[in-house]
Amino acid sequence: MNELALNLDTYPAYVYDLPGLADHVTSIRAALGSTELFYAAKANPDAEILRALAPHIDGIEVSSGGELAHVRETLPDKPLAFGGPGKTPEELRLALTADRIHVESPNELKNLAALGPANILLRANLPLDTPNAALAMSGPFGMDEDALNECARLLAGNRHLTLRGVHAHLASGLDARTMLDLARQIAGWALPWLKTQGVDDPELNVGGGMAVDYASPSSLFDWQVYGAGLASIPSRVRIEPGRAVTAYHGWYVTDVLDVKTTRGETYVILRGGTHHLRTPVTKGHDQPFTCLTATGQESPATLVGQLCTPKDVFARDVLVPPLAPGDIIAFAMAGAYAWNISHHDFLMHPKPTFHYLR
Numbered sequence: 450m451n452e453l454a455l456n457l458d459t460y461p462a463y464v465y466d467l468p469g470l471a472d473h474v475t476s477i478r479a480a481l482g483s484t485e486l487f488y489a490a491k492a493n494p495d496a497e498i499l500r501a502l503a504p505h506i507d508g509i510e511v512s513s514g515g516e517l518a519h520v521r522e523t524l525p526d527k528p529l530a531f532g533g534p535g536k537t538p539e540e541l542r543l544a545l546t547a548d549r550i551h552v553e554s555p556n557e558l559k560n561l562a563a564l565g566p567a568n569i570l571l572r573a574n575l576p577l578d579t580p581n582a583a584l585a586m587s588g589p590f591g592m593d594e595d596a597l598n599e600c601a602r603l604l605a606g607n608r609h610l611t612l613r614g615v616h617a618h619l620a621s622g623l624d625a626r627t628m629l630d631l632a633r634q635i636a637g638w639a640l641p642w643l644k645t646q647g648v649d650d651p652e653l654n655v656g657g658g659m660a661v662d663y664a665s666p667s668s669l670f671d672w673q674v675y676g677a678g679l680a681s682i683p684s685r686v687r688i689e690p691g692r693a694v695t696a697y698h699g700w701y702v703t704d705v706l707d708v709k710t711t712r713g714e715t716y717v718i719l720r721g722g723t724h725h726l727r728t729p730v731t732k733g734h735d736q737p738f739t740c741l742t743a744t745g746q747e748s749p750a751t752l753v754g755q756l757c758t759p760k761d762v763f764a765r766d767v768l769v770p771p772l773a774p775g776d777i778i779a780f781a782m783a784g785a786y787a788w789n790i791s792h793h794d795f796l797m798h799p800k801p802t803f804h805y806l807r
């Protein structure tokens with residue numbers, strides 16, 4: 450990575466390590482046994498990333514008509530699961546071409562029933578314990594037990610729609626044991642319920658949300674523990690992680706434009722900004738980084754971008770070697786929810802270039 454990052458013609462740039470990503474997903478795949486692995490495209494839908502993942506995953510989870518069209522074009526043969534709240538009539542029509550549709554409400558089910566045959570999972574919003582979650586996905590997502598029962602009644606008289614199972618993505622940022630406990634709680638509710646609905650060979654999609662620790666890049670989610678535990682759930686089980694798959698194999702590389710000390714605080718001003726890498730702002734963390742060109746006695750500084758807002762901070766009060774204009778910094782863990790969630794057009798600076806280790 451460093452060699453490529455140091456020899457770029459222009460900064461800022463995104464660098465993706467495709468062989469590293471393939472190794473990572475291979476080890477996830479191995480730990481999962483018979484559990485199906487779908488990748489949540491919204492974490493990073495870059496076509497090269499999708500192609501690097503493709504041989505190692507069972508399918509892709511898409512959450513909009515745009516993602517569906519993009520993934521279909523990039524990987525025409527991969528099974529798709531289509532989810533997401535507020536699907537438009539056009540999206541529901543497109544969703545009919547997916548292998549599974551995650552239905553979010555009784556209204557959506559009625560609209561879908563009018564369109565044609567589909568295999569569906571009902572998205573459940575169950576009152577389960579999600580201690581230490583970074584983000585609890587309650588609110589508008591999925592259905593409570595009353596709405597699920599209403600869906601069951603609607604499905605009873607319908608010849609187009611085939612109920613295959615239950616989908617639940619209840620929280621994110623959980624460690625393997627907590628995720629496993631959650632999956633067991635979901636199964637404990639969903640399997641008897643699906644049996645009552647007469648579903649043979651029930652499917653459970655227990656979602657994504659595996660923890661990624663930006664403060665400790667080397668502590669990875671324990672896929673072994675999770676995979677071994679999921680194997681004891683007596684049904685077809687599918688997961689759809691995003692962040693924990695791609696976060697580790699992307700870097701945002703840029704150069705120092707200015708260094709200054711104002712009222713006792715030292716700021717390192719970098720080309721680009723959080724309009725390219727919004728992750729540290731949305732997550733409220735210091736983005737991990739390495740200084741590729743400088744060494745020496747470290748002292749505290751705040752790494753900022755070129756935006757005219759005090760929120761444009763990559764990392765606050767972190768230790769850096771002596772830096773000068775031209776030095777190069779690579780922000781790590783920029784492979785998920787990074788470029789694609791950022792507000793690119795704010796201030797109209799040039800966009801980064803994209804590079805791939807192959």
Ligand SMILES: *Cc1c(COP(=O)(O)O)cnc(C)c1O
Nearest residue numbers: 489618621657658659690691692
């Ligand atoms: C965002 C999302 C995912 C992926 O979550 P990660 O935290 O990236 O693993 C999976 N399923 C659903 C329904 C989602 O909304």
